[in-house]
Amino acid sequence: MVRMLRPSVLRPGDTVAVAALSGGLDADEVALFRRGIAELEGLGFVVQVSPLVEIGRHWWWGAAQPAELAREFNRLLRDPQVRAIFALSGGRMTLGYLDLIDYAAVEADPKPVIGFSDIDVVLLALHSRTGLVGVHGDLVTFGYGEWQEAGAERRQELADVSTRLLTSTAPVGMLPSGGEWERWHGGRAVGPLIGGLLNRLVRLQATPFALPPERFDGAILFWEEVGTATSAAWNDLHVLRHAGILDRIAGMLVGPIADVEVTEGGPGLREIVLDVLGDRDIPVLANLEIGHTPPNLPLPLGVRAQLDADATTLSLLESAGVDR
CATH class of the missing domain: 3.40.50.10740 (Murein tetrapeptidase LD-carboxypeptidase, N-terminal domain)
Structure with a gap:
């Protein structure tokens, strides 16, 4: 557990x-x-x-x-x-x-x-x-x-x-969008939030402090990037694919799309994400305020959330803290 x-x-x-x-x-x-x-x-x-x-x-x-x-x-x-x-x-x-x-x-x-x-x-x-x-x-x-x-x-x-x-020990509920969230693949998922800066997540997984595979089971993976190109993000996402992580998650959240430079002659961020996901039928919501274009919405690790890509909404279903 x-x-x-x-x-x-x-x-x-x-x-x-x-x-x-x-x-x-x-x-x-x-x-x-x-x-x-x-x-x-x-x-x-x-x-x-x-x-x-x-x-x-x-x-x-x-x-x-x-x-x-x-x-x-x-x-x-x-x-x-x-x-x-x-x-x-x-x-x-x-x-x-x-x-x-x-x-x-x-x-x-x-x-x-x-x-x-x-x-x-x-x-x-x-x-x-x-x-x-x-x-x-x-x-x-x-x-x-x-x-x-x-x-x-x-x-x-x-x-x-x-x-x-x-x-508060009450769930926050629906997070307020401050921009144009984009539905990249429809559907709905409920699961714990896990993620962060993509290249740091990939590097961490090569250390003894890596998240165990079961941390990704049924999870909503969120990630963002900055100062890099779509080709680099494509490669890092493939690292997660080879590690079996993308087969475990229930949904994906992508940060500000303007923070990732399109590699010359290459596809945009949406295309590379869907390319790596292949036939995995999971909801993908993108352009969220969770990256290097602050202010940001806070995402608590491990807390269950509901992602509705069709409605372009994200809700926190549990509290992040407890009374002690």
Whole structure:
């Protein structure tokens, strides 16, 4: 049986940490960072900023060496006053410290970890090792820091969804679309959500922290890509096919299609997805706000969802957290 470890729900006034789990804070990101902090405070939380979140602090392409990133992450996981961890930004560092994470601390005091992009590696590893329901959702800079640009109505929708997801034991229900979702293959599916940045998922599956095959049974696989071409996405999807993952899933969600460049002379993203899926009769809904064109809708790993491609809707059927 697949294990699920739901984190404790948050309460108004709880302390949440903003942590550099991968990339650092560049000088040109400070305004986004401050706006992101303000949004978290607006949700009712007290924000604690990790010492590694320092303007201009870098080691290679990250905020610090992998051991330092892991040490800071573990400190926050063990701190009973910190009730959630929001990732500052993405990057290219998380695969370097998966073996240094204190997974026992996660099991002892499960708390939400929120982020996407390179942070998906951490979320998926935590889910694989402990069953933790992490949230593929906005980063503090590239995410919460951009809520103000979404318009008042959309900003309120995002705040409502985020608040309910993190503070309530009731299911969120239907997620509000903020754009043109596309039906690529009709049908309806109900199953647990699993996924993240496609290339990171593929890389994780080559490590000891890979998701076991049964995690994909009846699942709704969501993925997004950025800074790559359709040819690369096609190859990564074939990796999942060869691994038998596409034979196990019940449905698929695809992120912003504009984030994937069409390889010269090649087909578009829709065509390559349907090509890899072949005759698998599963619903596919695309162009969702779950990627590198924030603000994003939050997707909790392992939580059962209903995908209706014909109606172009996605609903969360279970809560992401529990009262403890």
